[in-house]
């Protein structure tokens with residue numbers, strides 16, 4: 001079971017998730033402090049560790065649109081959050097897969113802050129409202145990266161294989 | 167079955183006879199571009215080799231381009247130190263397509279790549295910047311990726327698990343009215359498709375308006391294709407592509423081969439636009455697809471006008487601004503900032519007298535780079551202020567202040583509005 005701690009709308013850009021002012025900070029260990037930096041309430045709760053790992057952000061369509069900055073994923077990954085959205089922008093989705101940030105695409109999701117969600121293989125059940133929402137699975141090719149433990153591990157495997165063959 | 171441009175490029179790059187939308191391929195990469203975020207890429211690149219007994223090695227240093235543009239000259243010790251780290255890496259690994267902070271060969275990555283002939287028709291180009299879509303203007307398949315994915319490309323020389331995208335065909339016919347141009351067209355298209363309407367798709371541009379359009383305008387179109395969510399914009403190669411590569415990018419290859427779609431290529435859908443009917447367009451706060459004809463917002467007070475960026479910082483953009491501002495003054499209470507997209511463009515603008523005209527009118531002409539576009543470096547907005555900008559994004563906080571408003575427009579609208587201090591239709595005369 002996971003609690004929705006923040007609900008937001010459509011077209012939330014990476015400028016909102018991780019403002020450009022903090023782009024000089026790049027290391028995944030340092031980016032979490034600037035997650036939603038312009039939203040004092042959300043940023044404050046995260047930094048004060050008031051949000052349990054596994055907690056959920058519920059969003060509308062096209063979450064993570066705009067800049068390709070990977071900090072927008074690593075800052076959320078730092079708190080081990082799950083994002084359930086009606087849809088994700090392409091680069092944000094790929095970056096999240098690469099870094100192991102948990103994204104769930106549920107095109108009809110309805111949930112409010114404080115709701116309890118149960119996320120399983122192919123659906124999200126909102127335990128608070130009793131409604132069930134179908135999810136769209138990741139393309140198989142992307143699942144391979146997740147199964148390897150992220151893109152760095154996946155690439156490492158390939159590099160070692162290539163070296164052995166050479 | 168006929169193939170689109172992207173299907174043909176990906177087939178060739180992945181060594182297959184043909185591919186179609188939905189197939190998963192692993193194309194070899196012809197060019198891999200990063201900017202300051204190479205600092206993160208090299209961190210992830212070193213992580214790839216951790217725990218192996220292999221020395222970190224780039225698959226082909228000649229295919230890597232690194233351009234400092236986002237915060238130049240460095241605005242903070244942190245940025246300066248990141249840049250220093252990247253410089254050392256560049257020297258160690260023998261990366262030659264490196265553009266440091268310089269007035270002769272520096273500038274914004276999406277201008278540096280085309281003007282130096284780094285992008286060729288048919289190439290697969292990846293960049294750690296979402297506006298890498300720009301390079302489709304030269305008939306390449308060019309798309310943005312994250313830093314970790316770039317570390318993977320540096321290690322392997324291929325892009326992993328690429329799903330061949332569907333293509334939306336956009337056909338544009340008709341002649342633009344005076345003071346209307348490529349920026350108005352792409353703003354209109356983003357409004358039409360919406361911010362996610364082209365997600366996971368490629369936009370292929372066709373029609374007489376595109377054929378008559380210089381590469382500069384095509385770069386504007388492909389640049390902002392990502393604002394509709396597109397993986398890339400692509401223009402089928404033609405005589406203008408060849409002219410640009412030979413005359414402006416100074417490419418001397420014996421053969422330059424264009425990639426054209428088959429006549430019976432399969433498109434997800436076709437969108438037709440009559441360019442002659444377009445008025446100047448404005449994207450209103452806080453989403454790029456909130457697009458209206460200029461009439462809807464004429465008279466809105468503007469505190470800062472910005473002309474520049476990878477979208478509209480080229481010579482013809484600066485020329486439009488200089489023509490409109492020549493012999494006149496920027497309105498009191500309005501600041502006008504102009505930042506040419508590259509050192510080369512800046513010098514040409516000086517030689518043609520544009521810089522002098524702009525400065526006499528009251529504009530501040532800034533060094534080439536991303537400048538105010540992403541709100542970290544210079545030209546920040548005060549609380550509650552409004553900017554009118556030829557850049558490509560108006561998200562909340564984009565220009566550095568989440569309480570400000572950003573409207574997006576063409577260079578003609580920006581220049582006309584700088585004279586009046588309110589959003590102004592350049593067709594009306596000011």
Ligand code: SF4
Nearest residue numbers: 297475476536539540
């Ligand atoms: S000018 Fe703006 S949009 Fe273009 S690369 Fe720089 S920050 Fe990105």
